[in-house]
Structures are given as C-alpha cells and as structure tokens.
Amino acid sequence: MFAHRTIFAIALVIASILIAGCITQPATEAPSTATPAPAASPVENMTIPFAPIPVSSQEGANIAYELELVPAGSEVLRPVKVEVLDTGTGALLFRMEGDALTALYHPASVPPPTAEDLWNGTSKLVNPRISIWFVMPRDAVPDRLVHRVTLDRSAAGRDPLTVEGGAVAVRKDEGPVVIGLPVQGPGWTAMETTSPNTHHFDAQITLGGVTRVPQRYAQDWVYIDPETRQVASGNASLAKNYFGYGKGIYAVSDGTIVDVLDGLPDVETIYSPRNVTIATAPGNYVIQDIGGGRYACYAHMVPGSVQVRAGDAVKEGQLLGRMGNSGNSDLPHLHFQVVTGAPMFLGGEGYPHVYRSFEVIGKVNETRIMEIATRPGITMEELWGDTSAFSTIFDDPVPGEKMLPSNWDIIRSG
Numbered sequence: 001m002f003a004h005r006t007i008f009a010i011a012l013v014i015a016s017i018l019i020a021g022c023i024t025q026p027a028t029e030a031p032s033t034a035t036p037a038p039a040a041s042p043v044e045n046m047t048i049p050f051a052p053i054p055v056s057s058q059e060g061a062n063i064a065y066e067l068e069l070v071p072a073g074s075e076v077l078r079p080v081k082v083e084v085l086d087t088g089t090g091a092l093l094f095r096m097e098g099d100a101l102t103a104l105y106h107p108a109s110v111p112p113p114t115a116e117d118l119w120n121g122t123s124k125l126v127n128p129r130i131s132i133w134f135v136m137p138r139d140a141v142p143d144r145l146v147h148r149v150t151l152d153r154s155a156a157g158r159d160p161l162t163v164e165g166g167a168v169a170v171r172k173d174e175g176p177v178v179i180g181l182p183v184q185g186p187g188w189t190a191m192e193t194t195s196p197n198t199h200h201f202d203a204q205i206t207l208g209g210v211t212r213v214p215q216r217y218a219q220d221w222v223y224i225d226p227e228t229r230q231v232a233s234g235n236a237s238l239a240k241n242y243f244g245y246g247k248g249i250y251a252v253s254d255g256t257i258v259d260v261l262d263g264l265p266d267v268e269t270i271y272s273p274r275n276v277t278i279a280t281a282p283g284n285y286v287i288q289d290i291g292g293g294r295y296a297c298y299a300h301m302v303p304g305s306v307q308v309r310a311g312d313a314v315k316e317g318q319l320l321g322r323m324g325n326s327g328n329s330d331l332p333h334l335h336f337q338v339v340t341g342a343p344m345f346l347g348g349e350g351y352p353h354v355y356r357s358f359e360v361i362g363k364v365n366e367t368r369i370m371e372i373a374t375r376p377g378i379t380m381e382e383l384w385g386d387t388s389a390f391s392t393i394f395d396d397p398v399p400g401e402k403m404l405p406s407n408w409d410i411i412r413s414g
Helices: 098-104 115-120 366-373 380-384
Strands: 043-047 055-057 060-071 079-086 092-097 129-136 144-151 161-169 177-179 186-191 205-207 210-212 219-223 248-250 255-261 284-291 294-301 319-322 334-340 353-364 391-403 409-413
Touching: 043 144, 055 391, 060 144, 079 098, 079 129, 092 098, 092 129, 098 129, 115 205, 186 353, 284 319, 294 319, 366 380, 391 409
Parallel strands: 043 161, 177 353
Antiparallel strands: 043 060, 055 060, 060 129, 079 092, 079 144, 144 161, 186 219, 186 409, 205 210, 219 334, 248 319, 255 284, 284 294, 294 334, 353 391, 353 409
C-alpha cells in the first residue's frame, strides 16, 4: 500500500439544465419566439481518461474508472450528485451522492501543482476528478456510458445546475488479463479489492506530466491462519511475529523480470512512521513483464529475499521473494497490482486482472473490524492481536474462476 492510511481504510436525482430567465418584452412588441440562450456552464468538458474494462467478481461485473471535470473558468466545482446512464437506453445504472461522493471526489488542488510537481510525481490535481466504481449483472453491461453531474452553486449565489457529458465506450473488446495467484495455499485475505473505498483506488498520481491511477485494481494480501483465524503469534506489534512474514511470493505468469529492488530494511513494528519516497514506497520489489504491454508488480518483500534479477525469464509459480514489511507498509503483506504503459508502481496505469482459479474459504467481517477499530483507546496491536474476533472460516468453500476475490475474502489458491 502506498498511501498513509490504515490498511482497512473505508470510505443523480435528475435536475433540468437551467436557462436564462424570461425576458420581459415591451407591450408594443410581439412576444419573441426565440429560445433563450442556455446559461454558461462552469464545466467546459467531462472526460474519461482510462475507459472502463468490466472485471468479474462473485457479485457481477465491476465497472471502475475516473470522470475528469474540465472547468470553463475560475468557479470552484462542487458536485453533489453523479448519475451514470446507459447511452443507448437512457437507463440509470448508478447514482452517487452524499458521503459516498464526498469520499470519492478529488478537487483541483489549491495552490495548483507546479510543472516540477507534475513531472516528478504528485497527488495534486490540475482538474477535479470523481472516482466511480459500481457493480452490475455481467449480461447487462452497456456498450456506452454517459454522465450527469449536479453542481452546487450556492457559493456563487446561484441555483444547482446539472450538466451532461463524459460519453465513453465500455472496453468489452479488451478484457482483464488472466493470471495465477501470487500466493499459495489457504488463508490469504484479499484486502482493498472490488471496493471504491480504498486508498488504492483513491490515489490519483501524476508523474511525467500524466495523471494516472496506478493502483486502480491493486490488492493487499494478508495471511490469516485458517485453523486459529489469527494473523500473529505473541507480540502483534512486531512484524516478524506475523504468520505471513517470510511466506513465498510467486510469479503470476510466465514472463521476464524487468526491474527489482532489494536491500531496504523492514519496518520492525507495525504502523510505525516510514520515511519513504516514490522510489522506496514499494519497499523491496519485483516487476515482471507478463506480455501484451502489461506488468505485474510485487511489493514489500523481506530484505535479501528477492530471488530474481532484471532480465531473468521466469515461469508461472516460480518463487520471486518472500513477504515482508519493507517500504510504505503498515504490517506484513504483499501489495500486488498490474499496470500498463510503463513497468512502474506509480508511473503506469492500473490495468484489470482476474485470477484463473481459487476457493473462498472464509470472510473477514468488515462491519465488525471497523466497530472494533473505532473503539476508544484501541491500538493496532490490540486489533490485529485477535483477528478471530472478526474472521470466519466456511464449512463449504466457494469456487471462483476468472474473477477477482471480493473485498475481505479469505481464499485458498487453486
């Protein structure tokens, strides 16, 4: 994970477009039949920088992307409702407002990013963006989407205004890459997957002058012992006491290693301050070319455990390194993502992937974990010291094929 938040971070009623008021005509003149000119829109354009590609999970087809608003002037845009519609039928597919929209709206930065920021790496934005993620039946995904955004203009003394735009074709022609799992055996918990309320999906990163969402489909994998439903033994503040610490990380596909980093120290205690940069945030890592312009990225390995070097050809299932707590890591886990465009954790565009096969053997109760985590005085050591309080192992596993595990699923690699 590459944002300074806890590992379990959580997160349009249609209005008419307003036009200029009626013009009172002199009594001696016939009333005009001309249509009043529309009021000037504060939005010049709406764009989708990376078109959505449907991704399967147990719940259906996940549609995830960003809507960028290009202002027409200096007015600060304050969206209060967003609707996603099927362009062909006009059917409303998704509506977001209230706290959900507040959590997923990324305003333009004040002051704006400098040219140096935009080139060297920043989370500051020139134009505001809205992160959109919704799930729908696999057989009902439309060919094209369009958006309606309602803006609150009360700060300018004006009524709300609804604008429409952001038409985009859904990329049904370009599906997710199908890969094996980067972990083996039972007890792996998929965290921050198939959910908009994650720091992965939130992170808008501009590097080299281009804004991307490198971690759009990333997961954090944490190991829970399926017998005891615990993640650690003894002092849960120490990273080396976690059962996942030192477990193998494996190639998800045949391919070629294009970049590695090893030798960075582990963070010895969980949730400790980390002094990281864009280069060191992944900790000890491996990046693998898996073909088709896609790259698999594996982060936070134990120092000295990386088994490969740039240029090595590897096979699916080959050991790459071992899970640690290096870089920007709260506790021992594997951060995994697939990107396109560039073999970089934060310089590529997040690309969807699905896993060839697995079994869901249990579930972490998100409501329960958040209830415990928000108790007055609770520490992270106490929270993670008894994960049996919020995790369950099923009597009958649920198979999954060519899909992503759902958020907080406990799986067995199949």
